[in-house]
Amino acid sequence: MVDAHRTFVIVGGGLAGAKAAQALREEGFTGRVILIGDELDHPYERPALSKGYLLGKEDRDSVFVHEAAWYAAADIELHLGQPVVQIDRASKSVILGDGAVVHYDRLLLATGSEPRRLDIPGTDLAGVHHLRRLAHAERLRGVLASLGRDNGHLVVAGAGWIGLEVAAAAREYGAEVTVVEPEPTPLHGALGPELGQFFTELHQEHGVRFRFGARLTEIIGQDGMVLAARTDEDEEHPAHVVLAAVGAAPRTALAEASGLALADRGEGGGIAVDRALRTSDPDVFAAGDVACAEHPLLGRRLRVEHWANALNGGPAAARSMLGREVSYERVPYFFSDQYDVGMEYSGYAAPGSYDQVVVRGDAGKREFVAFWLSEGRVLAGMNVNVWGVTEPIQCLIRSGSRVDQAKLADPSVPLEDLGQ
Numbered sequence: 001m002v003d004a005h006r007t008f009v010i011v012g013g014g015l016a017g018a019k020a021a022q023a024l025r026e027e028g029f030t031g032r033v034i035l036i037g038d039e040l041d042h043p044y045e046r047p048a049l050s051k052g053y054l055l056g057k058e059d060r061d062s063v064f065v066h067e068a069a070w071y072a073a074a075d076i077e078l079h080l081g082q083p084v085v086q087i088d089r090a091s092k093s094v095i096l097g098d099g100a101v102v103h104y105d106r107l108l109l110a111t112g113s114e115p116r117r118l119d120i121p122g123t124d125l126a127g128v129h130h131l132r133r134l135a136h137a138e139r140l141r142g143v144l145a146s147l148g149r150d151n152g153h154l155v156v157a158g159a160g161w162i163g164l165e166v167a168a169a170a171r172e173y174g175a176e177v178t179v180v181e182p183e184p185t186p187l188h189g190a191l192g193p194e195l196g197q198f199f200t201e202l203h204q205e206h207g208v209r210f211r212f213g214a215r216l217t218e219i220i221g222q223d224g225m226v227l228a229a230r231t232d233e234d235e236e237h238p239a240h241v242v243l244a245a246v247g248a249a250p251r252t253a254l255a256e257a258s259g260l261a262l263a264d265r266g267e268g269g270g271i272a273v274d275r276a277l278r279t280s281d282p283d284v285f286a287a288g289d290v291a292c293a294e295h296p297l298l299g300r301r302l303r304v305e306h307w308a309n310a311l312n313g314g315p316a317a318a319r320s321m322l323g324r325e326v327s328y329e330r331v332p333y334f335f336s337d338q339y340d341v342g343m344e345y346s347g348y349a350a351p352g353s354y355d356q357v358v359v360r361g362d363a364g365k366r367e368f369v370a371f372w373l374s375e376g377r378v379l380a381g382m383n384v385n386v387w388g389v390t391e392p393i394q395c396l397i398r399s400g401s402r403v404d405q406a407k408l409a410d411p412s413v414p415l416e417d418l419g420q
Contacts, residue, residue: 006031008321009094009102011084011254012110013037015045015307016288018065019314020108020321021076027322033076034102036094038083041134042068047307049137050165051337055172056141063134087258089281106283106321109255109271110314113248113289113305118157122219127226127241131162132248140166143241148173155179155229155239157216159186161336163245164199168338171206178209178237180216180229192349194357195370195382199338202366206339211235216242248305250290260284263292268303276326277317287317296329297398298348306334331394341366344390347380347397354379360409361386369393376402392416 008024010017013035021035037043044063052058071078079096086095093103115130117123129140147154147170154170156163159181167177183189185196186203200210214231219242221227229239250270252262261280263272270292277285277293288310292303312330320326335344349372361368369389372380377400381393392415396403407413 003028003030006105007103008033008106008108009104010035010108010110011094012108012112012288012290013039013041013043013078013080014110014112014288014310015043015065016110016112016310016314016317017108018043019311020110020287020318021071022066022074023315023318024322025074025076027319027324029322031105033074034079034104035071035076036079036082036084036096036102038081039133039135040081042066042071042078042080044134045307046132047335049134050131050162050169054131054137054141054144054166054169056145060134060138084254087254087284089258089284092283104283106285108314108317108321109279109284109286109290110288110310110317111251111254111290113250115244116247116249118216118219118244118246120216120218122221122226123244125219125221125226125242126224127221127239128219129241129243131166131243131245140243144170144173144175147175147241150240151176152240153178153238154241154243155216155237156243156245157229158245158247159183159188159199159210160190160245160247161187161334163243164203164338165336166243166245167203167208168206171203171208172339176238177207178211178229178239179203180211180214180231180237182213182215184212186210189351190345191382192351192354192357192372198363198384202338202341211237248289250292250303252290255279255286255290263301263303267292267301270303272301275328276320277313277328278320285317285321287313291317293328296327297331302332302348304332306332308333331397333390333394341385343382343384345380345382346390346394347372347378349374349380356405358405358408360411371396371408373403373405376405378403378408389415 043065083097084094153176156179186199218230255271261272271286273293275294289305295302316328354372356373358371367385369383378396
């Protein structure tokens with residue numbers, strides 16, 4: 001079929017969807033491109049929501065992937081504020097909440113993820129927050145500023161990336177912060193105890209209080225307002241605001257209802273896709289947070305929730321929709337900024353997959369690179385306040401070569417000279 005007579009529909013108005021639409025035009029596709037998002041805002045990037053925008057250091061316009069006028073100029077049809085409620089694969093169409101039916105020749109699901117909820121009493125109180133959408137960040141930004149002015153208390157449930165970044169922002173505003181986390185360190189699943197302890201000390205130095213090995217069991221309130229948060233250790237922490245930061249779940253309801261194959265929970269859940277980001281239906285693709293893809297380098301399925309995966313996965317899916325030869329095998333990458341610490345992480349080192357952590361540099365001075373190794377091979381690397389090393393770290397991961405651990409720990413030996 002000639003491109004001009006084909007319609008490609010993208011469900012999901014985030015970074016992955018917007019970059020996929022852009023890539024379709026850049027690759028020369030001349031048919032209809034319809035981008036459907038359930039938010040009223042045109043597509044935006046999420047990292048700033050827990051970093052610069054939340055801190056008031058970036059303005060609202062800075063978060064958008066493209067200016068609003070770009071979509072019309074690129075002949076991208078935007079349907080905003082209208083969710084897709086059903087996929088009819090037999091008729092190759094999607095049905096919107098208002099009953100409208102949109103036909104597709106190829107469909108991309110970039111529906112992202114949503115915050116997991118706390119299943120405890122009190123979560124309906126006005127002072128309980130989640131952070132995923134721009135509207136969440138706008139509300140939370142004002143709340144943190146008020147807490148800082150009034151010496152108020154924030155309790156954060158969960159010491160993952162979002163929880164820690166919001167805790168850092170709250171402390172910069174001047175709020176009191178307590179973080180409740182069931183694991184023994186922050187980021188325990190992502191970094192293990194060795195590097196988790198680094199983030200414990202970083203936040204403690206800035207006045208954050210941690211309660212490890214504990215979970216929230218109740219949020220106590222009166223007249224709709226939060227007063228305190230209680231843990232399973234029967235401790236009661238003063239709180240004016242509670243942030244639920246206990247992870248995110250892929251938004252797979254549409255895919256599941258339409259009979260598309262899903263990945264196992266052990267693989268991270270999400271929509272199962274091959275290395276070309278194609279689902280079990282050859283005309284349906286998935287990218288971004290919701291996609292659990294076969295990863296040729298890692299030899300397993302993997303669902304990655306971070307910004308770089310949306311940035312790169314959307315265009316890869318677009319090329320695959322066009323029939324190009326695609327093997328999506330980017331090394332997983334993410335970054336975080338907390339106080340005066342910036343970090344980048346490349347690779348994948350699940351708990352139990354590594355047998356050694358090697359540190360290059362001085363962790364005490366907060367300028368170092370940490371490597372997770374298995375049998376002498378680098379699985380992942382995290383550079384903290386050390387810049388310009390992402391590419392050589394990723395080359396080490398890709399090479400699969402055994403490295404000299406003494407040289408790996410020696411900052412005078414260029415990373416480019418290792419693994420050869």
